[in-house]
Amino acid sequence: MAGKIVSIHSFRGGTGKSNTTANLASQVAMTGKRVGVVDTDIQSPGIHVLFGLDEHKMGKTLNDYLHGKASIREVGYSVGDNKVEGEGRSQLAGKNLFLFPSSIKGKEISQILHEGVDFNKLNEGLQTAITEFNLDYLFIDTHPGLNEETLLSIATSDILIIILRPDNQDLQGTAVTVDVARSLDVPNLFLMVNKALPKYDFAEIKKDIEEQFQAIVTSVLPLSFDMAENASRDLFSLRYPDHEWSKALKNIVPHILNAK
Protein backbone atom coordinates (compact mmCIF):
# COMPACT_ATOMS: atom_id res chain seq x y z
CA MET A 1 0.00 0.00 0.00
CA ALA A 2 1.54 3.28 -1.13
CA GLY A 3 1.70 6.28 1.16
CA LYS A 4 -1.08 8.84 1.18
CA ILE A 5 -0.85 12.49 0.35
CA VAL A 6 -2.59 14.73 2.86
CA SER A 7 -3.01 18.35 1.73
CA ILE A 8 -3.84 21.07 4.19
CA HIS A 9 -5.43 24.01 2.53
CA SER A 10 -7.34 27.18 3.17
CA PHE A 11 -8.83 29.69 0.80
CA ARG A 12 -7.58 32.67 2.74
CA GLY A 13 -4.26 33.19 4.47
CA GLY A 14 -3.46 33.02 8.16
CA THR A 15 -6.07 30.42 9.02
CA GLY A 16 -3.50 28.23 10.76
CA LYS A 17 -2.50 25.86 7.95
CA SER A 18 1.16 25.69 8.86
CA ASN A 19 0.50 25.19 12.56
CA THR A 20 -2.14 22.58 11.83
CA THR A 21 0.01 20.75 9.28
CA ALA A 22 3.04 20.63 11.57
CA ASN A 23 1.04 19.51 14.60
CA LEU A 24 -0.99 16.97 12.71
CA ALA A 25 2.07 15.51 10.97
CA SER A 26 3.79 15.28 14.37
CA GLN A 27 0.81 13.60 15.99
CA VAL A 28 0.68 11.03 13.20
CA ALA A 29 4.46 10.49 13.48
CA MET A 30 3.99 9.97 17.24
CA THR A 31 1.76 6.97 16.44
CA GLY A 32 4.81 5.38 14.79
CA LYS A 33 3.93 6.16 11.18
CA ARG A 34 6.54 7.38 8.72
CA VAL A 35 5.61 10.93 7.88
CA GLY A 36 6.81 13.59 5.45
CA VAL A 37 5.97 17.29 5.36
CA VAL A 38 6.40 19.31 2.16
CA ASP A 39 6.20 23.07 2.11
CA THR A 40 4.66 23.89 -1.28
CA ASP A 41 4.02 27.44 -0.15
CA ILE A 42 7.01 28.53 -2.17
CA GLN A 43 5.88 32.15 -2.11
CA SER A 44 5.85 32.42 1.66
CA PRO A 45 7.34 29.30 3.21
CA GLY A 46 6.94 28.93 6.94
CA ILE A 47 6.43 25.44 8.26
CA HIS A 48 10.17 24.85 8.84
CA VAL A 49 9.94 27.37 11.70
CA LEU A 50 7.57 25.09 13.58
CA PHE A 51 10.07 22.25 13.41
CA GLY A 52 12.85 24.50 14.65
CA LEU A 53 14.78 24.50 11.37
CA ASP A 54 16.41 27.88 10.88
CA GLU A 55 18.04 29.46 7.84
CA HIS A 56 21.52 28.44 8.93
CA LYS A 57 20.63 24.80 9.37
CA MET A 58 18.56 24.61 6.18
CA GLY A 59 20.42 22.61 3.54
CA LYS A 60 19.00 21.74 0.17
CA THR A 61 15.46 22.88 -0.52
CA LEU A 62 12.51 22.08 -2.74
CA ASN A 63 13.66 24.95 -4.97
CA ASP A 64 16.99 23.18 -5.54
CA TYR A 65 15.09 20.04 -6.44
CA LEU A 66 12.79 21.90 -8.85
CA HIS A 67 15.83 23.45 -10.53
CA GLY A 68 17.48 20.09 -10.91
CA LYS A 69 20.21 21.00 -8.42
CA ALA A 70 19.36 18.39 -5.81
CA SER A 71 17.57 15.08 -5.44
CA ILE A 72 14.54 14.68 -3.20
CA ARG A 73 16.66 12.49 -0.94
CA GLU A 74 18.99 15.42 -0.35
CA VAL A 75 16.14 17.78 0.42
CA GLY A 76 14.59 15.60 3.14
CA TYR A 77 15.55 16.76 6.63
CA SER A 78 15.06 14.25 9.40
CA VAL A 79 13.38 16.01 12.32
CA GLY A 80 13.69 12.97 14.57
CA ASP A 81 17.46 12.73 14.13
CA ASN A 82 18.26 16.37 14.78
CA LYS A 83 18.40 17.87 18.22
CA VAL A 84 15.93 20.70 18.54
CA GLU A 85 14.89 23.07 21.27
CA GLY A 86 11.35 23.08 22.59
CA GLU A 87 9.56 20.79 24.99
CA GLY A 88 7.08 19.83 22.26
CA ARG A 89 9.46 19.34 19.38
CA SER A 90 11.99 17.32 21.34
CA GLN A 91 9.36 14.59 21.77
CA LEU A 92 9.84 13.83 18.09
CA ALA A 93 13.36 12.50 18.75
CA GLY A 94 13.67 9.09 17.15
CA LYS A 95 10.39 9.43 15.22
CA ASN A 96 10.25 9.13 11.46
CA LEU A 97 9.38 12.62 10.39
CA PHE A 98 10.97 14.25 7.35
CA LEU A 99 10.65 17.84 6.32
CA PHE A 100 11.01 19.00 2.72
CA PRO A 101 11.44 22.76 3.11
CA SER A 102 11.11 25.55 0.58
CA SER A 103 13.84 28.12 0.26
CA ILE A 104 13.45 31.27 2.28
CA LYS A 105 16.03 33.19 0.28
CA GLY A 106 14.38 36.14 -1.46
CA LYS A 107 16.34 35.63 -4.65
CA GLU A 108 15.36 31.99 -4.96
CA ILE A 109 11.73 32.76 -4.24
CA SER A 110 11.48 35.44 -6.90
CA GLN A 111 13.32 33.19 -9.32
CA ILE A 112 10.85 30.37 -8.99
CA LEU A 113 7.88 32.72 -9.06
CA HIS A 114 9.23 34.23 -12.22
CA GLU A 115 9.99 30.94 -13.94
CA GLY A 116 6.93 29.14 -12.68
CA VAL A 117 6.81 25.69 -11.15
CA ASP A 118 7.32 22.65 -13.32
CA PHE A 119 4.31 20.67 -12.28
CA ASN A 120 5.44 17.35 -13.57
CA LYS A 121 8.67 17.75 -11.70
CA LEU A 122 6.88 18.73 -8.48
CA ASN A 123 4.55 15.81 -8.83
CA GLU A 124 7.39 13.43 -9.43
CA GLY A 125 9.12 14.87 -6.36
CA LEU A 126 6.11 14.12 -4.18
CA GLN A 127 5.90 10.55 -5.46
CA THR A 128 9.66 10.06 -5.03
CA ALA A 129 9.52 11.39 -1.47
CA ILE A 130 6.91 8.76 -0.65
CA THR A 131 8.83 5.87 -2.16
CA GLU A 132 12.38 6.86 -1.17
CA PHE A 133 11.50 7.68 2.41
CA ASN A 134 8.99 4.86 2.57
CA LEU A 135 6.35 7.25 3.87
CA ASP A 136 2.94 6.31 5.14
CA TYR A 137 1.75 9.91 4.90
CA LEU A 138 3.05 12.94 3.09
CA PHE A 139 1.58 16.20 4.38
CA ILE A 140 1.52 19.22 2.11
CA ASP A 141 1.36 22.72 3.53
CA THR A 142 -0.03 24.91 0.77
CA HIS A 143 -0.22 28.51 -0.22
CA PRO A 144 -3.67 29.98 0.41
CA GLY A 145 -6.03 30.55 -2.47
CA LEU A 146 -6.45 28.50 -5.59
CA ASN A 147 -3.34 29.17 -7.59
CA GLU A 148 -1.83 26.51 -9.80
CA GLU A 149 0.52 24.92 -7.24
CA THR A 150 -2.33 24.68 -4.85
CA LEU A 151 -4.64 23.16 -7.41
CA LEU A 152 -1.95 20.61 -8.09
CA SER A 153 -1.60 19.68 -4.47
CA ILE A 154 -5.38 19.36 -4.16
CA ALA A 155 -5.49 17.27 -7.32
CA THR A 156 -2.86 14.81 -6.14
CA SER A 157 -4.11 14.47 -2.61
CA ASP A 158 -5.79 11.39 -1.18
CA ILE A 159 -6.93 13.36 1.82
CA LEU A 160 -7.70 17.05 1.73
CA ILE A 161 -8.23 19.06 4.88
CA ILE A 162 -9.65 22.50 4.26
CA ILE A 163 -9.23 24.90 7.15
CA LEU A 164 -11.59 27.80 7.60
CA ARG A 165 -12.37 30.33 10.25
CA PRO A 166 -15.99 30.84 11.24
CA ASP A 167 -16.26 33.87 9.02
CA ASN A 168 -18.41 34.51 5.97
CA GLN A 169 -15.49 35.37 3.69
CA ASP A 170 -13.70 32.17 4.59
CA LEU A 171 -16.90 30.27 4.06
CA GLN A 172 -17.46 31.70 0.60
CA GLY A 173 -13.94 30.77 -0.51
CA THR A 174 -14.22 27.37 1.10
CA ALA A 175 -17.39 26.70 -0.87
CA VAL A 176 -15.47 27.15 -4.11
CA THR A 177 -12.58 25.04 -2.86
CA VAL A 178 -14.93 22.24 -1.85
CA ASP A 179 -16.51 22.31 -5.30
CA VAL A 180 -13.11 22.19 -6.97
CA ALA A 181 -11.95 19.33 -4.74
CA ARG A 182 -15.07 17.36 -5.60
CA SER A 183 -14.57 18.06 -9.27
CA LEU A 184 -11.01 16.74 -8.92
CA ASP A 185 -12.36 13.58 -7.26
CA VAL A 186 -10.38 13.95 -4.03
CA PRO A 187 -11.30 10.74 -2.22
CA ASN A 188 -11.34 12.09 1.34
CA LEU A 189 -12.47 15.60 2.01
CA PHE A 190 -12.52 17.06 5.52
CA LEU A 191 -13.15 20.50 6.89
CA MET A 192 -11.55 21.89 10.02
CA VAL A 193 -12.59 25.10 11.71
CA ASN A 194 -9.85 27.08 13.45
CA LYS A 195 -9.86 30.29 15.47
CA ALA A 196 -13.46 29.98 16.62
CA LEU A 197 -14.31 32.46 19.36
CA PRO A 198 -15.16 30.52 22.53
CA LYS A 199 -18.40 32.49 22.87
CA TYR A 200 -19.85 30.56 19.97
CA ASP A 201 -21.50 27.20 20.23
CA PHE A 202 -18.94 24.89 18.62
CA ALA A 203 -21.39 22.06 18.16
CA GLU A 204 -23.68 24.40 16.22
CA ILE A 205 -20.82 25.66 14.06
CA LYS A 206 -19.89 22.09 13.24
CA LYS A 207 -23.46 21.16 12.42
CA ASP A 208 -24.12 24.27 10.29
CA ILE A 209 -20.97 23.88 8.23
CA GLU A 210 -21.49 20.16 7.75
CA GLU A 211 -24.98 20.90 6.47
CA GLN A 212 -23.77 23.65 4.16
CA PHE A 213 -21.11 21.50 2.54
CA GLN A 214 -22.27 17.96 3.13
CA ALA A 215 -18.77 17.21 4.35
CA ILE A 216 -17.31 16.11 7.67
CA VAL A 217 -16.04 18.83 9.99
CA THR A 218 -13.36 16.93 11.94
CA SER A 219 -13.18 19.53 14.68
CA VAL A 220 -13.66 23.10 15.72
CA LEU A 221 -10.51 24.58 17.27
CA PRO A 222 -10.77 27.62 19.50
CA LEU A 223 -9.15 30.94 18.95
CA SER A 224 -6.64 30.76 21.71
CA PHE A 225 -4.48 33.26 23.43
CA ASP A 226 -2.06 30.46 24.31
CA MET A 227 -1.73 29.47 20.67
CA ALA A 228 -1.05 33.05 19.66
CA GLU A 229 1.48 33.39 22.45
CA ASN A 230 3.24 30.22 21.31
CA ALA A 231 3.74 32.11 18.02
CA SER A 232 4.86 29.05 16.08
CA ARG A 233 7.83 28.65 18.44
CA ASP A 234 7.02 25.07 19.34
CA LEU A 235 4.69 22.23 18.40
CA PHE A 236 1.81 23.29 20.55
CA SER A 237 -0.11 20.00 20.67
CA LEU A 238 2.98 18.11 21.85
CA ARG A 239 3.86 20.73 24.40
CA TYR A 240 0.35 21.24 25.77
CA PRO A 241 -1.41 17.94 25.05
CA ASP A 242 -4.35 18.70 27.34
CA HIS A 243 -5.14 22.13 25.92
CA GLU A 244 -8.51 22.47 24.17
CA TRP A 245 -6.80 23.37 20.91
CA SER A 246 -4.59 20.28 21.11
CA LYS A 247 -7.45 17.97 22.02
CA ALA A 248 -9.50 19.21 19.09
CA LEU A 249 -6.52 18.87 16.78
CA LYS A 250 -5.90 15.31 17.89
CA ASN A 251 -9.50 14.49 16.89
CA ILE A 252 -8.37 14.71 13.28
CA VAL A 253 -5.76 11.95 13.61
CA PRO A 254 -8.18 9.00 13.40
CA HIS A 255 -9.85 10.53 10.34
CA ILE A 256 -6.46 10.44 8.64
CA LEU A 257 -5.47 6.99 9.86
CA ASN A 258 -8.82 5.50 8.87
CA ALA A 259 -9.11 7.15 5.46
CA LYS A 260 -9.20 4.69 2.58
Place this chain on the structure above:
Amino acid sequence: MTGDILNKIRETEFFKELSDDASAAVAAKASIRKFAVGDALMRKGDPADSFFVILDGHLKIVTTDAKGDEIIINKVGPGESIGELALVDERPRSAGVVALDAVEALELTKEAFFDLLNHRLDVSLGILRGFSNRLRFSTTYIEKVIDWSQKTAEGDYSFMEQTQPINNRTGNDDDKAAQLLSAFYSMVRKVKAREETLKQELERLTFEIDQERRKKEFDEITGSEFYAKLKEQAKSLRQKRADQ
Protein backbone atom coordinates in the same frame (compact mmCIF):
# COMPACT_ATOMS: atom_id res chain seq x y z
CA MET B 1 -42.91 12.88 86.96
CA THR B 2 -46.02 13.15 84.80
CA GLY B 3 -46.94 11.08 81.78
CA ASP B 4 -46.58 14.24 79.79
CA ILE B 5 -42.87 14.31 80.53
CA LEU B 6 -42.51 10.65 79.70
CA ASN B 7 -44.04 11.37 76.32
CA LYS B 8 -41.73 14.31 75.78
CA ILE B 9 -38.74 12.14 76.60
CA ARG B 10 -39.80 9.63 73.99
CA GLU B 11 -40.38 12.37 71.45
CA THR B 12 -36.69 13.15 71.48
CA GLU B 13 -34.48 11.54 68.89
CA PHE B 14 -32.16 10.42 71.60
CA PHE B 15 -34.67 8.43 73.61
CA LYS B 16 -37.06 7.56 70.80
CA GLU B 17 -36.37 3.83 71.02
CA LEU B 18 -36.88 3.54 74.77
CA SER B 19 -39.69 1.42 76.22
CA ASP B 20 -42.14 2.94 78.74
CA ASP B 21 -40.28 1.31 81.54
CA ALA B 22 -36.90 2.56 80.37
CA SER B 23 -38.29 6.06 79.80
CA ALA B 24 -39.60 6.09 83.34
CA ALA B 25 -36.15 5.08 84.58
CA VAL B 26 -34.64 8.04 82.70
CA ALA B 27 -37.30 10.43 84.00
CA ALA B 28 -36.64 9.30 87.54
CA LYS B 29 -32.97 10.22 87.26
CA ALA B 30 -33.57 13.54 85.53
CA SER B 31 -34.52 16.92 86.90
CA ILE B 32 -36.62 19.66 85.37
CA ARG B 33 -34.83 22.96 84.85
CA LYS B 34 -36.34 26.32 83.91
CA PHE B 35 -34.49 29.11 82.09
CA ALA B 36 -35.46 32.71 81.35
CA VAL B 37 -34.65 34.60 78.14
CA GLY B 38 -30.92 35.17 77.86
CA ASP B 39 -29.96 32.49 80.42
CA ALA B 40 -27.07 30.29 79.37
CA LEU B 41 -27.58 26.53 79.67
CA MET B 42 -23.94 26.03 78.98
CA ARG B 43 -20.92 28.01 77.89
CA LYS B 44 -18.29 27.15 75.32
CA GLY B 45 -15.34 25.42 77.04
CA ASP B 46 -17.33 24.29 80.10
CA PRO B 47 -16.75 20.67 81.15
CA ALA B 48 -19.50 18.47 79.74
CA ASP B 49 -21.20 17.26 82.88
CA SER B 50 -24.85 16.96 81.84
CA PHE B 51 -27.16 17.00 78.89
CA PHE B 52 -30.59 18.46 78.25
CA VAL B 53 -33.77 17.45 76.57
CA ILE B 54 -35.84 20.51 75.66
CA LEU B 55 -39.43 20.22 76.81
CA ASP B 56 -40.56 23.72 75.98
CA GLY B 57 -39.13 26.93 74.49
CA HIS B 58 -36.29 27.67 72.11
CA LEU B 59 -32.55 28.14 72.38
CA LYS B 60 -29.71 29.33 70.23
CA ILE B 61 -26.42 27.52 69.91
CA VAL B 62 -23.68 30.10 69.73
CA THR B 63 -19.98 30.46 69.34
CA THR B 64 -17.77 33.51 68.92
CA ASP B 65 -15.82 34.65 65.90
CA ALA B 66 -12.24 35.89 65.91
CA LYS B 67 -13.39 39.38 66.93
CA GLY B 68 -15.37 38.01 69.85
CA ASP B 69 -18.76 38.61 68.24
CA GLU B 70 -21.46 36.06 68.68
CA ILE B 71 -22.25 33.71 65.81
CA ILE B 72 -25.45 31.69 65.94
CA ILE B 73 -24.77 28.21 64.69
CA ASN B 74 -28.22 26.80 65.06
CA LYS B 75 -31.54 27.11 66.83
CA VAL B 76 -33.22 24.27 68.68
CA GLY B 77 -36.62 23.65 70.16
CA PRO B 78 -38.88 21.12 71.93
CA GLY B 79 -38.04 17.47 71.42
CA GLU B 80 -34.40 18.16 70.68
CA SER B 81 -31.55 17.25 72.93
CA ILE B 82 -28.40 19.21 73.58
CA GLY B 83 -24.98 18.06 74.62
CA GLU B 84 -25.39 14.30 74.64
CA LEU B 85 -22.42 13.70 72.34
CA ALA B 86 -20.10 15.66 74.62
CA LEU B 87 -21.04 13.37 77.48
CA VAL B 88 -19.85 10.37 75.56
CA ASP B 89 -16.73 11.78 73.96
CA GLU B 90 -15.77 13.68 77.12
CA ARG B 91 -14.71 16.90 75.43
CA PRO B 92 -15.54 20.34 76.78
CA ARG B 93 -18.57 22.14 75.36
CA SER B 94 -17.90 23.15 71.77
CA ALA B 95 -20.49 25.92 71.80
CA GLY B 96 -22.66 27.91 74.18
CA VAL B 97 -26.42 27.50 74.46
CA VAL B 98 -28.65 30.46 75.37
CA ALA B 99 -32.41 30.56 75.93
CA LEU B 100 -34.37 32.60 73.39
CA ASP B 101 -37.59 32.49 75.40
CA ALA B 102 -38.79 30.79 78.55
CA VAL B 103 -37.33 27.31 78.41
CA GLU B 104 -38.19 24.16 80.26
CA ALA B 105 -35.66 21.37 79.91
CA LEU B 106 -34.92 18.00 81.41
CA GLU B 107 -31.38 17.74 82.67
CA LEU B 108 -29.60 14.46 83.01
CA THR B 109 -26.25 14.68 84.71
CA LYS B 110 -23.28 12.70 83.58
CA GLU B 111 -23.35 10.52 86.71
CA ALA B 112 -27.06 9.86 86.34
CA PHE B 113 -26.59 9.05 82.70
CA PHE B 114 -23.68 6.67 83.27
CA ASP B 115 -25.54 5.10 86.19
CA LEU B 116 -28.44 4.38 83.84
CA LEU B 117 -26.14 2.90 81.26
CA ASN B 118 -24.56 0.76 83.93
CA HIS B 119 -27.70 -0.60 85.48
CA ARG B 120 -30.35 -0.52 82.79
CA LEU B 121 -29.57 -2.66 79.82
CA ASP B 122 -32.91 -1.64 78.26
CA VAL B 123 -31.95 2.06 78.41
CA SER B 124 -28.49 1.36 76.95
CA LEU B 125 -29.95 -0.73 74.18
CA GLY B 126 -32.60 1.88 73.39
CA ILE B 127 -29.99 4.62 73.09
CA LEU B 128 -27.77 2.39 70.95
CA ARG B 129 -30.72 1.58 68.72
CA GLY B 130 -31.39 5.29 68.30
CA PHE B 131 -27.77 5.87 67.31
CA SER B 132 -27.74 3.04 64.82
CA ASN B 133 -30.97 4.26 63.22
CA ARG B 134 -29.46 7.69 62.76
CA LEU B 135 -26.35 6.15 61.29
CA ARG B 136 -28.27 3.99 58.87
CA PHE B 137 -30.45 6.91 57.89
CA SER B 138 -27.42 9.09 57.24
CA THR B 139 -25.60 6.38 55.29
CA THR B 140 -28.53 5.95 52.93
CA TYR B 141 -28.56 9.65 52.22
CA ILE B 142 -24.82 9.85 51.84
CA GLU B 143 -24.92 7.02 49.34
CA LYS B 144 -27.53 8.91 47.37
CA VAL B 145 -25.46 12.06 47.42
CA ILE B 146 -22.41 10.13 46.21
CA ASP B 147 -24.43 8.64 43.40
CA TRP B 148 -25.86 12.00 42.40
CA SER B 149 -22.47 13.68 42.60
CA GLN B 150 -21.03 11.16 40.20
CA LYS B 151 -23.92 11.61 37.82
CA THR B 152 -23.72 15.39 38.01
CA ALA B 153 -20.00 15.27 37.30
CA GLU B 154 -20.78 13.27 34.16
CA GLY B 155 -23.41 15.83 33.17
CA ASP B 156 -26.15 13.23 33.63
CA TYR B 157 -29.10 14.97 35.26
CA SER B 158 -31.62 12.23 34.58
CA PHE B 159 -32.04 11.51 38.30
CA MET B 160 -33.66 14.93 38.70
CA GLU B 161 -36.73 13.69 36.90
CA GLN B 162 -37.03 10.53 38.94
CA THR B 163 -36.58 12.22 42.29
CA GLN B 164 -38.88 14.40 44.31
CA PRO B 165 -37.15 17.14 46.22
CA ILE B 166 -37.19 16.48 49.95
CA ASN B 167 -38.43 19.33 52.02
CA ASN B 168 -37.96 18.05 55.47
CA ARG B 169 -37.11 20.90 57.71
CA THR B 170 -38.01 19.77 61.19
CA GLY B 171 -34.51 20.74 62.25
CA ASN B 172 -33.74 17.50 64.06
CA ASP B 173 -30.13 16.56 64.19
CA ASP B 174 -30.41 13.52 61.99
CA ASP B 175 -32.42 15.47 59.50
CA LYS B 176 -29.12 17.11 58.69
CA ALA B 177 -28.49 14.25 56.29
CA ALA B 178 -31.85 14.84 54.67
CA GLN B 179 -31.09 18.56 54.56
CA LEU B 180 -27.81 17.78 52.85
CA LEU B 181 -29.68 15.79 50.26
CA SER B 182 -32.20 18.55 49.82
CA ALA B 183 -29.50 21.22 49.55
CA PHE B 184 -27.63 19.02 47.13
CA TYR B 185 -30.72 18.57 45.05
CA SER B 186 -31.38 22.27 44.80
CA MET B 187 -27.71 22.89 44.05
CA VAL B 188 -27.82 20.48 41.12
CA ARG B 189 -31.04 22.07 39.92
CA LYS B 190 -29.39 25.47 39.94
CA VAL B 191 -26.21 24.21 38.31
CA LYS B 192 -28.29 22.60 35.61
CA ALA B 193 -30.26 25.77 35.05
CA ARG B 194 -27.09 27.85 34.86
CA GLU B 195 -25.58 25.39 32.42
CA GLU B 196 -28.66 25.68 30.24
CA THR B 197 -28.65 29.47 30.17
CA LEU B 198 -24.95 29.37 29.39
CA LYS B 199 -25.67 27.08 26.46
CA GLN B 200 -28.34 29.46 25.26
CA GLU B 201 -26.04 32.41 25.73
CA LEU B 202 -23.46 30.89 23.38
CA GLU B 203 -23.92 32.95 20.32
CA ARG B 204 -25.07 31.37 17.19
CA LEU B 205 -23.20 32.31 14.05
CA THR B 206 -25.12 32.61 10.86
CA PHE B 207 -23.44 31.76 7.65
CA GLU B 208 -24.41 32.85 4.22
CA ILE B 209 -22.92 31.79 0.96
CA ASP B 210 -23.45 33.73 -2.21
CA GLN B 211 -24.28 30.82 -4.50
CA GLU B 212 -24.05 32.85 -7.68
CA ARG B 213 -20.56 34.04 -6.88
CA ARG B 214 -19.60 30.52 -5.87
CA LYS B 215 -20.68 29.15 -9.24
CA LYS B 216 -18.96 31.95 -11.15
CA GLU B 217 -15.63 31.44 -9.38
CA PHE B 218 -15.83 27.70 -9.79
CA ASP B 219 -16.44 28.08 -13.53
CA GLU B 220 -13.51 30.47 -13.86
CA ILE B 221 -11.12 28.05 -12.22
CA THR B 222 -12.29 24.89 -13.86
CA GLY B 223 -12.68 26.45 -17.30
CA SER B 224 -8.95 26.78 -17.98
CA GLU B 225 -6.90 24.49 -20.12
CA PHE B 226 -4.56 24.00 -17.19
CA TYR B 227 -7.42 22.66 -15.13
CA ALA B 228 -8.54 20.16 -17.73
CA LYS B 229 -5.00 18.80 -17.97
CA LEU B 230 -4.67 18.72 -14.19
CA LYS B 231 -7.85 16.73 -13.82
CA GLU B 232 -6.58 14.13 -16.26
CA GLN B 233 -3.18 13.98 -14.57
CA ALA B 234 -4.67 13.69 -11.13
CA LYS B 235 -6.76 10.76 -12.19
CA SER B 236 -3.85 8.83 -13.66
CA LEU B 237 -1.56 9.70 -10.74
CA ARG B 238 -4.01 8.40 -8.19
CA GLN B 239 -4.47 5.28 -10.25
CA LYS B 240 -0.71 4.81 -10.40
CA ARG B 241 -0.30 5.19 -6.65
CA ALA B 242 -3.15 2.82 -5.98
CA ASP B 243 -1.49 0.18 -8.19
CA GLN B 244 1.86 0.49 -6.45
